[in-house]
Amino acid sequence: MTEDRATEGEQRPPGKAEIVEVPNTIRQKVSGSGPISSEMLQRAEKIIVEHGAEYIGRAQAQIEGLVKTVQAAKAEKDNRAELFDQIFQQSHDIRGMGATFGYDLVTVVGSSLCNFIEEIDDYSEPAMEVVNAHVDALRAVIGNDVQGDGGAIGRQMVFGLSKVVEKVAPPKKPEPEKAEK
Amino acid sequence: MAYDFKLLNLLLVEDDSSMRALIRDILVAFGITNIQTASDGSQAYAELRHFAADIVVTDWQMEPLDGIDFTRMVRSAADSPNPFVPIVMLTSYTSRARVMEARDVGVTEFLAKPVTAQGLYSRIVTIVESPRPFVRTSVYFGPDRRRTIKDFMGMERRGGDDGDDHDI
Numbered sequence: 001m002t003e004d005r006a007t008e009g010e011q012r013p014p015g016k017a018e019i020v021e022v023p024n025t026i027r028q029k030v031s032g033s034g035p036i037s038s039e040m041l042q043r044a045e046k047i048i049v050e051h052g053a054e055y056i057g058r059a060q061a062q063i064e065g066l067v068k069t070v071q072a073a074k075a076e077k078d079n080r081a082e083l084f085d086q087i088f089q090q091s092h093d094i095r096g097m098g099a100t101f102g103y104d105l106v107t108v109v110g111s112s113l114c115n116f117i118e119e120i121d122d123y124s125e126p127a128m129e130v131v132n133a134h135v136d137a138l139r140a141v142i143g144n145d146v147q148g149d150g151g152a153i154g155r156q157m158v159f160g161l162s163k164v165v166e167k168v169a170p171p172k173k174p175e176p177e178k179a180e181k
Numbered sequence: 182m183a184y185d186f187k188l189l190n191l192l193l194v195e196d197d198s199s200m201r202a203l204i205r206d207i208l209v210a211f212g213i214t215n216i217q218t219a220s221d222g223s224q225a226y227a228e229l230r231h232f233a234a235d236i237v238v239t240d241w242q243m244e245p246l247d248g249i250d251f252t253r254m255v256r257s258a259a260d261s262p263n264p265f266v267p268i269v270m271l272t273s274y275t276s277r278a279r280v281m282e283a284r285d286v287g288v289t290e291f292l293a294k295p296v297t298a299q300g301l302y303s304r305i306v307t308i309v310e311s312p313r314p315f316v317r318t319s320v321y322f323g324p325d326r327r328r329t330i331k332d333f334m335g336m337e338r339r340g341g342d343d344g345d346d347h348d349i
Contacts, residue, residue, distance in 0.1 A: 019325070020315040022265045026235045029188040030309050036211075036302045037183035043210040044298030051203045058199060092242060093197060096273040099295035100203070107295055114273070 052101035059094065059106065059142045063135070066090045070135055073128065080123035087131060088117040094138065105150040105157070109137045112161050119169040126168045133164045184306065190215045192232060194225040194239035194251065195271070200296075204238065204271070207298055211305070222251025229255065229262045236308055238292075238301075241272035241283070248272070249286050256287035256323045264322070265315060267308045271296070287323025289313065 036044075069090060073083035095110025097103075113134040120127055137157055140146075146154065191213050195201040198220075205216055217232045219225035223246040225239065237255070241248040252268050255261050267289040272279070275293050283291055290304045313324035 016318065018317045020317060022312060022315055024312045026189065026267070026309050026312070029235065030184055030186055032184040034183055036299060040183050040211060040302075041298055044207045044302075047206045047210055048203065048298065051199070051206070054199070089242065092273050096197075096294040097200065100297075111273070115276075118276075 048100065055097065055101040055103065056142065056145060059097070059103070062090065062094050062097075063138050063142055066094065066138070067135060070128075070131055073123070073131070084117055084123050084127075084131075088114055091117070091134070102147045103141070104148055105141050105146055105154045106138065108149070108154075108158055109134055109141065109161065112158070112165065116165050116169055119172075130164050130168050133161060137161060184212075184309065186211055186213045186305070188215075189213050189235045190217075190233055192217050192219065192225060192228055192234035192237045194219045194222065194237065194243070194248065196220050196240060196243040200240070204296060204301070207296070207301055208238075210298070211302060213305075222246030222248060222254070225251055226254055229266070234263060234266055236267050236269065236305065238269045238271055241270055241274055241279075249282065252283070252288055253286045267312070267324075269304050269308070284326055285321070287321075289324045 066087065069083055069086045073080050073087065076083065091110045091113040095107045095114060098106025098110060113131065116127075116130055116134075140157075141150065141154075149155065150157065191208060193201060193205055193208070193216055195204060195218070201218055201220070205218060208216055217228050217234070219228050221243040222239070225237070226246070228234075229237075239248040239251060243251075246254075248270055252270070255266060255268065256264055268287070269290045269292055270283045270288040271292045271294060272283075273294045274280075274283075280291055290307055292300055292304050315323065316325050
């Protein structure tokens, strides 16, 4: 098995740190400086637009997969913890792509679903209802090709979802920030 | 004048083929052409044995080996081919706890999805211009973690990355 580099050599007392300066070989391989050029940015943005042409079809397939898992969770009560884990993974993938291609509302709804699943450990019917509300929202957004934040209707949708979530998983008080040593 | 990255070797680790193709093409648009790809951490670890990566860009959530365990192996395994390689963690996870977890296994920079060209560019520039010393303690080996955790956790706006919101 592997040896932990953190404990290689002599054992250090807790809190004692050895600083290892690493030669900056990368800088030697890179010339130039400055922010991204407008030409480079345009090239990259064009690529994002080109890839985005396939996004709707892909998002539909992702949501169909999500719907199947949600249906399975509805039917298999004893297997919900595992199926909710799958729902989390699928919505995590959905949220990761939406805003990249201008579908910000997809990312917002997907994030809301992910955050909700991370917060709960009771997968009973109220939780299923919250999941269903998110899935319906995602279907509506993609089915109607809603780009950006969806305007007033999009904001209303997000607000509505937050209220549905609050009923099952009330927001926690934020933990105080701890300073890094 | 922007940076010329053509001599850089970059390893891209992402399980989603569409996202992998997108990021690869954006990197090519930056002039990075020496790119190897892998679809999970174990494939990436094997790739590092014969590809001298200058930078690794990795997704978090992958199977069988995710980005966290991959980073842990790169930093800490006795047979690691490149324990000092800068690692950019690309992920939809944005909670503070997740960021701390990534930091504590030795991730160098953190880039929240959705991907933007500006965001990706700024992480690469940070690695080029502001390399971190490494620290070895009894419980940690990796880039110096003593940087401010700034409020990067919101969604990055398209084209609105200021290049200073991602330190971990």
